[in-house]
Amino acid sequence: IINRIGNFLILITVVLVLIILIYLLVVNRGTPKGAFKKVLEQVLVLTIAAIPVGLPTVMSVTMAMGAKELALRKVIVKRLTAVEEMASVSVLCSDKTGTLTLNELTFDEPYLTNNYTSEDILLYSYLAAEPGANDPIEFAVRTAAEEQLEILKNRTHKHDVPGYKVTSFLPFNPATKMTQATVLNLNSQESFKVAKGAPQVIIRLVGGDDDAVRAVNALAKRGLRALGVARTKHGSLEEYELVGMISLIDPPRPDSGETIRRCNDMGVDVKMITGDQQIIAKEVAHRLGMGRVILDAGHLVDADKSDEEITEHCIRADGFAQVIPEHKYRVVELLQNRGILVGMTGDGVNDAPALKKANVGIAVHGCTDAARSAADIVLLAPGLSTIVDGLMTSRAIFQRMRSYALYRITSTVHFLMFFFCITMALQWHMKPILLILICILNDAATLVISVDNAKISAHPDKWRIGQLIFLSVVLGALLTALSFAHFFIARDVFKVTEEQLEAIMYLHISSAPHFVIFSTRLSGFFWENMPSPIFFIAVMGTQVFAMLICVYGVIVGQAIGWLWGIAVIGISLVYFVFLDFVKVFIFRHWNFEFTAHAWPTKARKEKLAARKIRAVQQQRVWISIDHVRQLGLKFKAMEAMRG
Structure with missing residues (x-):
């Protein structure tokens, strides 16, 4: 998404700047203003200032800071x-x-068949357990058998079973859902097979057993997990009989x-x-x-x-x-x-x-x-609780990223619209150093958005690119209108000098779009979630710096004085509040029905039709429920009258 946003802004910038380049070369051909080197310098600086070079950096820093915060939450x-x-x-x-x-399985009372005992089912399940496996079921089986079977308490080797020898072993397979062992009885020299696994698999292995199925269901109703154990009948290595079901509980x-x-x-x-x-x-x-x-x-x-x-x-x-x-x-x-x-x-x-x-x-x-x-x-950390922390942190990070993206698109649209129109109409331009200063200071300040307060959404977040671009264009157009108002009022009404006009426009273009970031932080009114002190100081600090260099004439060429400085900043702040109301209006009225009617595509029409059908069905359900409720009240009234 970030790449798509960046590519969108770069494409717009390149197209408009190329138009400006061609226009300036054609209109000023044969004059000092039309010198290719001079025109190219203006256009290159305009391109550098317009392209959101800070977008990937700010986004990466925001995600990296979020990853660090998540790491602290394990x-x-x-x-x-x-x-x-x-x-x-x-x-x-x-x-x-x-x-x-x-994942702490413990044994409960087993279900036994064919005169087998609790010791028998523990022994056979142990013989069919995989030695050294970290699986919790295998661990629980081995632990229970070692604690309860006397023959396992005095053995010389950890994995030996006195009187028995496992000659072959098939470990657990997710497809078969069981383990199998071929065992030699050292006393009788008789070989037999033992199988241990999912109840339905073991029951199928022994040819079915309705009593065992009922026993498994009874255990399940108590929240117990069953594990089937079967062994081959005496004298056979193919025909299995059910030993029973081990019951395990995992709270x-x-x-x-x-x-x-x-x-x-x-x-x-x-x-x-x-x-x-x-x-x-x-x-x-x-x-x-x-x-x-x-x-x-x-x-x-x-x-x-x-x-x-x-x-x-x-x-x-x-x-x-x-x-x-x-x-x-x-x-x-x-x-x-x-x-x-x-x-x-x-x-x-x-x-x-x-x-x-x-x-x-x-x-x-x-x-x-x-x-x-x-x-x-x-x-x-074990469990799901850390995932909730991760969800909350990731949503806070997403809000910061979206707020910056909305601000960045808005400021780029405003910058390009104003300079494209003013260049095409009046061939007016700003000093390259001032354009670069706008770019550097504003992007540097927004780096600290990664530590800003963020309002966490109650629902999964989505980019909603259409909404983002539409809102950015509206805000950018309104900012452009304010920029032209500043330009013509300062030039034609107050008759300021050319250098003062440049300083006034620099201060306005630096402050008015930059204050918008306080609005783009959330979909509601800006005062509903105030920015963090660090973020507020960083943003306001750059604008105080911009005002001071304009007031005292540093870099800009000619001082504009405190009156103009305070007036420009004050107007930007008041206009920011107006833009905040516009933003809230768009957020509240932007929904799927609006986009489906404004930009009707086949997919949107189908989705809108499906929503209408579901709405009608839900309405019918509620009407039916209401009818049933009314009937119930009438029956109660009739019974009361009979009483």
């Missing part, structure tokens, strides 16, 4: 433009385990519910993504205060539904269950196709594609190197 920004994009995120897809929950983080509520208040829809069963996801969502519209991952790849239908379901869903990494990528892709800016959290190697695809990829605390490499932002 949010590390890897890609600087992610600071700007984070302010526009309207959907945040968050992992459940470890982000919304504590929500104490701050997760409040964090989600704050995100919703900021216009960010948090969607929970988990590999757990749908019923568990619903229970956790309920505990977190989220909606309970949880979609099974199968909805994302349903061949019977169009992408439009699936996308609509994704938008309305509060979360997704039984998800694998490929599904995360699919969710991001569908939402982005609808024009939604998506943030995605992840921690594993398989999350990297989704993190890369998201507008803002967020690697959570404790993530792998692959996830950290693919992400735009890395969280150094």
